[in-house]
Amino acid sequence: MADDIYEVFAITYARHDRNAAANFIGGDPHDGPMPLNYYVWVIRNAARTIVVDTGFDRRGAEKRGRELLRPLPEALEALGIDQASVADVVITHMHYDHCGNDGLFPNARFHLQDAEIAFATGRCMCHEQMRHAYELDDVLAMVRRVFHGRVCFHQGTSEPFPGIELHHVGGHARGLQSLRVKTGRGFVCLASDAAHHYAHLETRRVFPTCLRATTRSPASPARLLTSCRGTIPWWPASILRHCRVPRHGSCGSMRVPSAQAR
Ligand SMILES: [Zn+2]
Numbered sequence: 731m732a733d734d735i736y737e738v739f740a741i742t743y744a745r746h747d748r749n750a751a752a753n754f755i756g757g758d759p760h761d762g763p764m765p766l767n768y769y770v771w772v773i774r775n776a777a778r779t780i781v782v783d784t785g786f787d788r789r790g791a792e793k794r795g796r797e798l799l800r801p802l803p804e805a806l807e808a809l810g811i812d813q814a815s816v817a818d819v820v821i822t823h824m825h826y827d828h829c830g831n832d833g834l835f836p837n838a839r840f841h842l843q844d845a846e847i848a849f850a851t852g853r854c855m856c857h858e859q860m861r862h863a864y865e866l867d868d869v870l871a872m873v874r875r876v877f878h879g880r881v882c883f884h885q886g887t888s889e890p891f892p893g894i895e896l897h898h899v900g901g902h903a904r905g906l907q908s909l910r911v912k913t914g915r916g917f918v919c920l921a922s923d924a925a926h927h928y929a930h931l932e933t934r935r936v937f938p939t940c941l942r943a944t945t946r947s948p949a950s951p952a953r954l955l956t957s958c959r960g961t962i963p964w965w966p967a968s969i970l971r972h973c974r975v976p977r978h979g980s981c982g983s984m985r986v987p988s989a990q991a992r
């Protein structure tokens with residue numbers, strides 16, 4: 731396999747049962763079950779293994795009332811990944827479900843957008859509505875990594891590894907970034923929270939955690955939607971539709987088929 735071609739794995743590590751109304755600003759007129767699953771991604775080939783996001787641990791799950799399906803160390807072990815040998819972790823944004831499990835990758839560099847750590851340590855965190863999705867300990871852990879020279883900052887679009895691009899999207903969190911990954915069957919977009927469900931893209935509705943709700947941030951819901959709408963046709967193999975979501979109570983890792991155009 732070429733140096734810039736990867737396999738992508740989705741690790742479903744937690745779940746939250748909720749109704750659709752909780753997933754959209756303004757609720758949902760057909761308010762039925764619409765659970766959220768929580769993922770960590772692994773991108774790998776013979777040359778490198780990249781972990782995308784670090785999830786939360788059991789304590790984090792209990793604090794937020796989420797069901798932990800499988801602790802991340804176990805799931806990584808099942809994929810044959812030695813945590814200490816992971817050299818690079820991409821953090822899509824620093825919300826509690828993407829940036830926890832401090833210490834899991836003791837030798838890794840963390841790849842983060844400038845805008846995200848500025849947001850998570852700046853004036854917006856004075857507001858409960860803005861900081862509720864962040865955990866102070868996770869933010870402190872990231873600052874500590876900065877001081878230890880373990881954070882690689884990105885601004886906008888970059889290609890830190892052959893075949894793996896980072897794209898600043900914003901909207902849901904100021905420094906939210908999505909990934910575009912080259913696979914044997916085309917590009918896969920790891921949208922992260924730029925699109926929780928396909929319904930957000932297809933009906934142009936917005937997940938409730940969104941900056942414009944309480945601030946004058948330029949990363950507005952309109953921008954989020956514009957970004958997503960522009961993104962998906964360009965990244966034809968968007969991942970969500972092609973992952974079978976495990977049934978309640980089950981968990982595991984699945985190889986993501988990099989499908990053709992939607
Ligand atoms: Zn988020």
Ligand SMILES: [Zn+2]
Pocket residue numbers: 825827828923
């Ligand atoms: Zn999230």
